[in-house]
Each structure stands twice: as structure tokens, then as C-alpha cells.
Amino acid sequence: MTRPTTTRPAAAIPAQPGPRDVTDAAPATPGGDMAATGSTDGASVIPGAGPSGPRPGERATVRLRDTGEEEPPRYAPEWLQLREPADAAARSYDLLDPLRIRLANLPGRAGGGLVVHDIGCGTGSMGRWLAPRLDGTQHWVLHDRDPYLLHFAAVASPRSAADGSHVTVETRRGDVARLTPDALAGASLVTASALLDVLTREEVGVLAAACAGAGCPALLTLSVAGRVELTEPHPLDAEITEAFNAHQRRGGLLGPDAVTAAAEAFTEHGATVRLNPSPWRLGPEEGALTEQWLRGWVGAAVEERPELAERAGAYLAERLEACAAGTLRVVVHHTDLLALCHPVDGGA
Secondary structure, eight states, X not given: OOOOEEOOOTTSSOOOOSOOOOSSOOOOOSSEEOOXXXXXXXXXXXXXXXXXXXXXXXXXXXXSXXXXXXXXXXXXXXXXXXXXXXXXXXXXXXXXXXXXXXXXXXXXXXXXXXXXXXXXXXXXXXXXHHGGXXXXXXXXXXXXXXXXXXXXXXXXXXXXXXXXXXXXXXXXXXXXXXXXXXGGTTOSEEEEESOGGGSBHHHHHXXXXXXXXXXXXXXXXXXXXXXXXXXXXXXXXXXXXXXXXXXHTGXXXXXXXXXXXHHHHHHHXXXXXXXXXXXXXXXXXXXXXXXXXXXXXXXHHHHHOGGGHHHHHHHHHHHHHHHHHTOOEEEEEEEEEEEEOOOTTSOO
């Protein structure tokens, strides 16, 4: 089947004016090949919002296992833009104070800046959320497969920290196939969003070992928890949730078990781990996001259990009608993880 070619709007992510300290920033491609996934009612789902059948060890924007094959990105910038406000509202503020304390006491930090590696950065939403909440000079290293996303992550990155210090950024295109302590040499912090649940247990162990070996903390946000609440409750809610969770675990991926596995892996390496809930709370103001999320959520469930198709179609129609009327509210549960690894040269 031929995939539709979609022109990506230049205004998908707002660029900030002024010079940027950017290395290896790839230019935006005027047009891109984006596969629209289907929902049970035949409508298109923005790529990234629905089932895309990732291989084990691969997410849309970063691959931790090198297969030697080049594939088109699966996340559209439109989806990342649509979810960014909900992500920002959901991330746990309670984890920031212990993170700030650890960063302030890192060896060699006195008078020095932070180096933050953002794995699978997409359009850079983590940097836009976190950089203005941390003090001191910061240099962000943005990792992603998609040069188009990297372009927007670079030009829309924040220019100043919480205390007005300068923030710079560089981009690194390509797959993170072998994450090691050497690859994170000099890192003050590793960040990621919506990453853990699309990794295998082995890959989570590799990530934990790399962070521990480099002696840097990790802030890993917005991992799916496998729980959803919709108002009003419906008899099919539980079946759709169960099928969706099974879809998330395809190919050995951790899905909703990811945070537990990651906490165990970091703890085994001597890190102190803190977990906090970070749910999306979607109401009438988030109707566009809720609609896309619903189509993707139900679509993944039906892809996992095709026998649900007829009942799920009616269910989706009912939920979309409530969404359009402004009466539907959804809580999509996620969990944020902060791992405070021991500094490698004996710092606090």
C-alpha cells in the first residue's frame, strides 16, 4: 500500500528567534513520508498516536538495537506538538528538588555547567520543560533519528536557565545502538520521555548500567502505567485496556511493566530511585489530543485482539461523541522515575 506523502507545516513547533549554538543540526525536509495508522472507524490517526508495530528495542525516534536497516520515522511532529502541553502538565515537579540537590553536588560542578543528554528528544519538549527549571549554564545534547525533529528541537530550544544562565544545544542524529558509560562521558544528567515502555528488560539494564557507569542521574518521564480512567465508565473499558497493554508488550517490550523493571535495574547498580505519578488529565480543553489518543488506544487494542473490532467500533464512536460534546474526561496514568546514581569519583 502506498503511504500518503504529507507536507509538514513549518509552524509545527514554534522557533525562537536569535542565534543558536547548534552543531550538526540537520535542515528540515520540506515534505515527508508519513504512514497514517487507521482506527476502527476508518479515520486516520496521526503517526505516533496509534499502533505502528515497533520492533523490539526500537521506538519511533531512537533505536537502541542496530538492525542495519533504515526505516522512516514513525512519529509525526504534529503528534508531538499535540501532546506537549499535556506532557508538561503531567511531569512530576516533586522530583525536581532531589534532582537539583544532586546536580548541585556533582563532582566538578562548582562554577561549571551542566551537560544533559536527552535520549530520543523528538522536537525537544523535555528541554523546553526542564532547562528553565534548572539553574546554571546548560549544554543539551539532543539524540534522535529524525533530522526533521532534530531541526525543530534545536531551533525551539530554550535559551536561558532558571537563573538566566546561557543554554546551548547540539544535535546528534542516528541510532543509540550501543549505549555505554563512555558514550555518556562528562554527562551531568540523562533525560528521556516515553522511552522506558518501548524497551526490553535487557535494554533497560543497558541504560541503567550506562548511567551508573557514568555516575550521572537519570530523569525518565511519562512511562505508561497500564491504567486508564474514563468518565463515564463503560463495560468495555477493562477489555480495551487489557488488549492495549498486551499490545504494548509485543516482542518482549516492557510496556506497563517498564517502570518496575527500570527501578529494579537502577537499584541493582546502587542508585537511589524515586517514582512519582505523572498522569495526563484530559478534559474538554484537550479535545484534539483526547480524540487522537482514543483512536490510537482503541486501534492498538483491536490490532492485538481483532475479535474486538465490532464492539470496539461502537465503543469508539460513543467515546468520540462524548469527546466532541465536551463531556468526556480521561486520566491516562504514567509514572516518572528519578534515578540518583552514585558519582563515579566519590562526590556527594
